[in-house]
Amino acid sequence: MPAERLLSDLLRDDLGLTGTKIGCGVGVCGACTVLVDDVPVTSCLLLAAQAEGRSIRTIEGIADGDRLTALQRAFITEGGFQCGICTPGQIVSATALLERSAHPAEGEIRDWMKGNLCRCTGYYGILRAVRAAAEASA
Amino acid sequence: MIAPFELVRAGSLAEALELLESDPEAHVLAGGTALVLLMKQGLLRPSRLIDIGGLAELRGIRMNGDLRIGALTTHLEAERSALVRRHCPALASCFGTVATVRIRAQGTVGGNLAHADPAQDPPPMLVALGAVAVLESGAGRREVPMEDLFVDVFETSIGPGELLREIVVPPLAEGARATYVKFLPRTEDDYATVSVGAVLRVDADGRCADVRVALGSVGPTPVRARRVESALRGERVTPARLREAAMLVREEVDPIADARGSAAYKREMAGVWTERALRALLP
Numbered sequence: 001m002p003a004e005r006l007l008s009d010l011l012r013d014d015l016g017l018t019g020t021k022i023g024c025g026v027g028v029c030g031a032c033t034v035l036v037d038d039v040p041v042t043s044c045l046l047l048a049a050q051a052e053g054r055s056i057r058t059i060e061g062i063a064d065g066d067r068l069t070a071l072q073r074a075f076i077t078e079g080g081f082q083c084g085i086c087t088p089g090q091i092v093s094a095t096a097l098l099e100r101s102a103h104p105a106e107g108e109i110r111d112w113m114k115g116n117l118c119r120c121t122g123y124y125g126i127l128r129a130v131r132a133a134a135e136a137s138a
Numbered sequence: 139m140i141a142p143f144e145l146v147r148a149g150s151l152a153e154a155l156e157l158l159e160s161d162p163e164a165h166v167l168a169g170g171t172a173l174v175l176l177m178k179q180g181l182l183r184p185s186r187l188i189d190i191g192g193l194a195e196l197r198g199i200r201m202n203g204d205l206r207i208g209a210l211t212t213h214l215e216a217e218r219s220a221l222v223r224r225h226c227p228a229l230a231s232c233f234g235t236v237a238t239v240r241i242r243a244q245g246t247v248g249g250n251l252a253h254a255d256p257a258q259d260p261p262p263m264l265v266a267l268g269a270v271a272v273l274e275s276g277a278g279r280r281e282v283p284m285e286d287l288f289v290d291v292f293e294t295s296i297g298p299g300e301l302l303r304e305i306v307v308p309p310l311a312e313g314a315r316a317t318y319v320k321f322l323p324r325t326e327d328d329y330a331t332v333s334v335g336a337v338l339r340v341d342a343d344g345r346c347a348d349v350r351v352a353l354g355s356v357g358p359t360p361v362r363a364r365r366v367e368s369a370l371r372g373e374r375v376t377p378a379r380l381r382e383a384a385m386l387v388r389e390e391v392d393p394i395a396d397a398r399g400s401a402a403y404k405r406e407m408a409g410v411w412t413e414r415a416l417r418a419l420l421p
Contacts, residue, residue: 003145003187006174026175027241028327039214039243045174046244049145050167050191093240114326115238 008032008043019059019088030116033089034058040096059088071133080129082120090116094130140177144186157188159276162298164188168249171241205307209248232263232318238327248302254294262360263318263335265352269307275300288359314339315419330355331398332407338419346370356391356408363387384413
């Protein structure tokens with residue numbers, strides 16, 4: 001693998017895992033968020049080589065087969081998406097948040113999720129979905 | 139597209155220093171959030187990167203009177219660290235205001251400083267706290283006060299063959315308080331229009347026993363507000379005096395006009411936010 005290969009390109013072009021999206025390409029929008037050792041990172045700014053030997057989780061690995069997680073179901077019931085391009089990044093980010101902090105405070109949710117931009121929903125549906133998923137696990 | 143380059147992984151600090159010495163043109167890769175972006179944009183075309191990301195000896199936070207933060211500690215680790223929070227809550231919250239959680243999880247404390255972007259958050263806070271950068275090379279170790287680390291935009295005093303190993307943050311003096319504030323008129327994850335790191339100690343008589351103020355985003359490097367400091371030191375700190383002293387910062391900063399405001403506006407805001415930072419520190 002060439003040293004200049006980005007993790008996002010490795011996932012999408014070499015492995016065909018196109019659930020990870022490329023939005024801004026400069027680390028701002030969050031569409032390319034994946035988990036490396038359970039921590040969210042910007043895969044468009046990470047060399048694939050930097051992820052060698054580490055555990056990578058993409059949107060494709062969040063659901064258990066066809067069984068959606070409580071968070072994914074909440075995105076549907078709360079209207080947490082419209083066009084869907086930011087959704088994989090939103091779900092991956094929020095999954096990491098809820099794994100670290102099962103019942104995050106409102107400020108913690110907003111701070112954690114502010115790195116995932118959405119141009120459709122106005123964010124309220126996304127925040128409702130994260131809150132609903134946290135409550136569902138109570 | 140990133141131009142091809144050679145990636146060499148350092149297995150130990152000693153090996154990293156040897157690699158650096160043998161190829162002074164090589165760039166050091168830590169978290170990569172800034173370096174990879176510069177390479178993607180074609181602004182930097184290194185022929186070789188030395189990946190130090192796996193060096194456990196440069197990672198982690200410890201206390202030995204001073205707080206010592208390994209250069210490869212991520213911002214997220216520093217922000218959440220109980221040691222950092224106990225030692226200096228303002229520093230922990232400053233790390234927590236860097237960009238977004240993804241960048242904080244990937245970008246390292248040392249990488250941020252070595253990048254020397256004048257709009258970054260930790261530099262002015264660390265200057266105000268009197269922190270020290272520990273540099274290591276084949277020739278040995280040297281310590282550089284944080285304000286001398288920054289030379290110009292994207293330029294530091296880290297020499298050829300040297301690696302930033304850790305930063306040392308001394309404890310606040312008894313009774314001293316610290317804060318970091320930033321002005322974000324556009325969005326929460328934007329660079330600041332101006333930011334202020336400040337430390338203030340007021341004695342029992344209401345006089346300023348010590349003060350240190352440094353600003354970000356309003357000059358090519360963090361700007362130490364020495365005129366503000368000398369106008370306050372030894373003086374009784376009333377709100378009026380604070381305001382008068384804070385406004386002196388307008389002559390110390392050297393902002394450029396950009397989407398975050400004209401130079402004149404940033405100069406004005408530097409005064410306003412310096413006053414706010416200092417006022418928040420009054421007992």
